[in-house]
Structure formats: C-alpha cells, structure tokens
Amino acid sequence: MTGSDRLDEAAILTSARSGAEGFAAFYRHFERPMLGFFVRATGRADLAADLTAETFARALEALVTYDPHRGRADQWLFGIARNVLSTSYRRGRVDAAARERLGLPKLILDDHAAATISRLSTYPDAASLALAELPQDQRLAIEAHVLDERGYAEIAGELRCSEAVVRQRVSRGLRTLRTRLAGKQ
Secondary structure: OOHHHHHHHHHHHHHHOOOHHHHHHHHHHHHHHHHHHHHHHHOOHHHHHHHHHHHHHHHHHHHHHOOOOOOOHHHHHHHHHHHHHHHHHHHOOOOOHHHHHHOOOOOOOOHHHHHHHHOOOOOOHHHHHHHHHOOHHHHHHHHHHHHOOOOHHHHHHHHOOOHHHHHHHHHHHHHHHHHHHHHOO
C-alpha cells in the first residue's frame, strides 16, 4: 500500500461522515479486506458476513470519533473489527447490537454469496487467529512489517517509537506465533 492509498483511505473515511454515499464508498473500499479478515479468523463465510456487518455498523456509529492524527483509516476500522471478533468469542455468538440500534435488517446469505466470501481466505485459519490474539503493539508491528511489507523506519515513525522497538515487537510477536502454531499441529 502506498502513501497515496493511505491518504485516499483517510479521505474516504472522512467523506463517509457526509452521508450515505460517502459511507457506501467507505464500505465498498473496505468490504473485501474485512470479509477476508473474518473468514480467516473464523473459517466460516456466514460468521464472516455477520461480523463484517456488525463492524461496519459500529464504524458508522463511531465515525465522529475517527481522528486521522491518531492512526490510519484501516487501522481504526480493523481495531473495531478486532473488538467485534473478541466480543463474539467471549460471548460465544455474533453481537448484532449496533445493527439493531441502526435498524438494519437481518443478514441472509445465499449459497453463491457464502462461496464468494469463503474464497477470500488466503491465510491459514490458525495463523489468523494466533495473530489476532497477540498484544496490539506486536500485532500492529507484524501486520505493518510482514504483511504490508513496510520498513522498520516507516513503522517507527508512524508508531512514534524507535526502529529497535519495532524490531523487538516483530521479533517477539513472530516468536509467539511460532510457539502457538507449533502447539496446534
């Protein structure tokens, strides 16, 4: 992802505050990555769709809280997604409170939609779950360096810490992931 892509995402999120069309553009931009995240985390298209819907509903409710100076639009949205996923794991069900508050209809998937969503999974489920369970500082560092292929200096500037701290977070996180994944084999 380039710097201009990040600026575009911030602009998309900012325009989402202006009304339905702006939010629709925001939704279209992030729908596939969000569905992919939840498919990898749950292994089920129906759960991924429900979790994605709840995430966007919560994002719609919280649009006024987004501050581009505190982080990128994708980080803000995926932070909400991780909270939705965590709450769902804890409760043993997908929460639909935000969708209900907004009066959104119940989500119903046909077989074609479920199959399309299932194809979004490109990473092993265990790895996605283990990554989601890492402390936030380690998870963010790994996502930025390993998944987004960004340099330590860029990440350090964004996270307002030294390159050594970012390297340490990546190293500790990867060590934890290796340990967890080795135990699940």
